Amino acid sequence: MTATRHVDLPSPYVLRRGGQLFGARLAYETWGELSAARDNAVLILTGLSPGAHAASCAQDPTPGWWEAMVGPGRAIDTRRHFVICVNSLGSCKGSTGAASIDPATGQPYRLSFPELTLEDVAASSKHVLDALGITHLRALIGPSMGGMTTLAFAVLFPGFAANLVLISTAPHSLPFATAIRSVQREAIRRDPAWKNGDYSADAWPENGFRIARKLGMVTYRSPQEWRSRFGRKRVNTPDPRPFEREFEVEAYLDAHADRFVGSFDPNSYLYLSRAMDWFDLADHGGAVDIALAKTQAKRALVIGVTTDILFPIEQQREIAEGLRHAGAIVEYHALPSIQGHDSFLVDFERFAPPVGDFLNSL
């Protein structure tokens, strides 16, 4: 049983780079109750891979991707706030993306899906709020790619969200992150099973996608965590085939790849991955600081992690300082979590208090 609902986007829905979608829709979930004054809405925009199911609920008791953070009495308290989470446009968890059927052909879009930007992901999410009758947000929350989308939303709809929560994110990708993502995309594209995007449902480019996912995990966690967690420990039963796994860190990567491959559409991954590399907040006015000033944000919570190699802490500091220069009241945390970029998905002891305190103070 699913708690997912859908909102139809205007048809055609025109994207920033000129493409159009007909009959597109977005999947979303909500928790809690919208107040009579409609003033307690909190929107969560997600990282690359999660869907709208951020937390469990009566209709769908499956744990959500941010289960420990969202719920009654939790940091994102569903007794206080009306919480909404949207599956990004271009993803494959209920929203229209490259794996969706193009009504013009009756076939999946695949690479005929139009060029997608994070501004499109942000602007389309606003239609969910419109459909729910929400005219302003108590807070807009975005971790990782969702933080980039949050920045895009804030600059596209100034003042709509007076309070921003930006977690382990960046105003644009640095070349190290772009290099990693470029190699991930190339691993998918060079898999013969990719077939220029025209893979069949029963023959996905799994080899390339495995490499992409493993490379992702290498950058989502931190060398420090793995050093203390795995060291040089061997697996109990190594795979006897030559050059197969022997070390625990390899088994860990295998387990992550096994879970991910088959659960996310590779073309959708390509579109969202590229959208992250394309995104540059400075496109909105010529410089990051100018764009941040445009958001009219009143307050912001900016959190980063010192062991993050994908969205290094300097990028969070840049956002925090830019918002401060623009006159916002900014709370900035450089957390010493050991789990790197993914810390917001695991180190709840460190992440829950500042997020909860910030939201409850609004």
Added chain:
Amino acid sequence: MTATRHVDLPSPYVLRRGGQLFGARLAYETWGELSAARDNAVLILTGLSPGAHAASCAQDPTPGWWEAMVGPGRAIDTRRHFVICVNSLGSCKGSTGAASIDPATGQPYRLSFPELTLEDVAASSKHVLDALGITHLRALIGPSMGGMTTLAFAVLFPGFAANLVLISTAPHSLPFATAIRSVQREAIRRDPAWKNGDYSADAWPENGFRIARKLGMVTYRSPQEWRSRFGRKRVNTPDPRPFEREFEVEAYLDAHADRFVGSFDPNSYLYLSRAMDWFDLADHGGAVDIALAKTQAKRALVIGVTTDILFPIEQQREIAEGLRHAGAIVEYHALPSIQGHDSFLVDFERFAPPVGDFLNSL
């Protein structure tokens, strides 16, 4: 015209893990003159990919892989020292490796090449010295994987080299480095053209090898270097195919992959890459410090780079402290080079002085 010479290994040549090679040989080059007292020999053991051609010479004026460091008047001064560089056993630059012909079958070894360790690379290199009539080394120099091989050599032949130069290396791989190398090997193995190692000479697993090389480059340099060098600069003429390169950092990776693929045998890469992950100096006595004490090193120069993510600076410090505890006189440099692990191949301004001073003081 080549300056490469060869030494035949004993036949059969028994490897540490039990395999045997018949008619195996090693390629090497030398520069300078061995003194009458045979006391000025300096051996260079290489990283994963270079061959024995460390520097140009009269017979082969092609620049070597460490041209700026090796030569008359250079840091590794060929007027003072008799310099030898050996192509690693298992490599494909003239020494016997997986791409060599197995005399038993008349076919390339491919995966029938026996399991290879860095101890084998070290021990086999000693036969080059034996053939040259060298009974002790003035210095043993190893950067990167070559530093691991140097440690293996030093513990297998205590006192043979009283003076060690260890550059950007480690007593063993940390799980981050193993994860990277594991993904590199998997990218090769999952390329359908790999064919369990039985690829033909005109159909190498180039797609997987490209990914492996690019992933290598991501870890050989540093995010800081790329940030200042590339930023978010675009290429002038982007490839119009979907998801192809747009950013300069992507073109840089392409250029590196283009140069490497076709010039190094993928199976040989697998063998040497795995040997690095297998290597653990602590295997020689139970702990790194015990093994370092076994080397009987008198003096050591240990150099690392603070931006190295593959062989982090802590690992050089560990080696330096261990050698000091064992009674060696150790000079330790944590260089602030911005080029990461590869700094020893490019930042000669920082690397040449300490190496030159150390060698000239012997």
